[in-house]
Amino acid sequence: MSKTQLEELLSCLKALLEALDNPSDEDSDKDKPSGGSRGGASIEWKLINGYGPYPYLRFRHDGKYRSYYLKNLASDSK
Numbered sequence: 001m002s003k004t005q006l007e008e009l010l011s012c013l014k015a016l017l018e019a020l021d022n023p024s025d026e027d028s029d030k031d032k033p034s035g036g037s038r039g040g041a042s043i044e045w046k047l048i049n050g051y052g053p054y055p056y057l058r059f060r061h062d063g064k065y066r067s068y069y070l071k072n073l074a075s076d077s078k
Helices: 003-020 023-027 071-076
Strands: 041-048 051-061 064-069
Touching (some): 003 041, 003 051, 003 064, 051 071
Antiparallel strands (some): 041 051, 051 064
């Protein structure tokens, strides 16, 4: 992995830990993460083509909005 990819992975993992530490995110209806200029992290459950809901980790990294599907969290909730 390149240094850039490793930095993005690290940022994603930090955001995931932040989102998991904040249980109120699951009941939240807001679309944007909260938390200052660097953003925050949240887990959003979405319906995709009528199926789901599926969990997505949402956060900002280097000024870009990122979204990652949390496959294991989806299988644990079934």
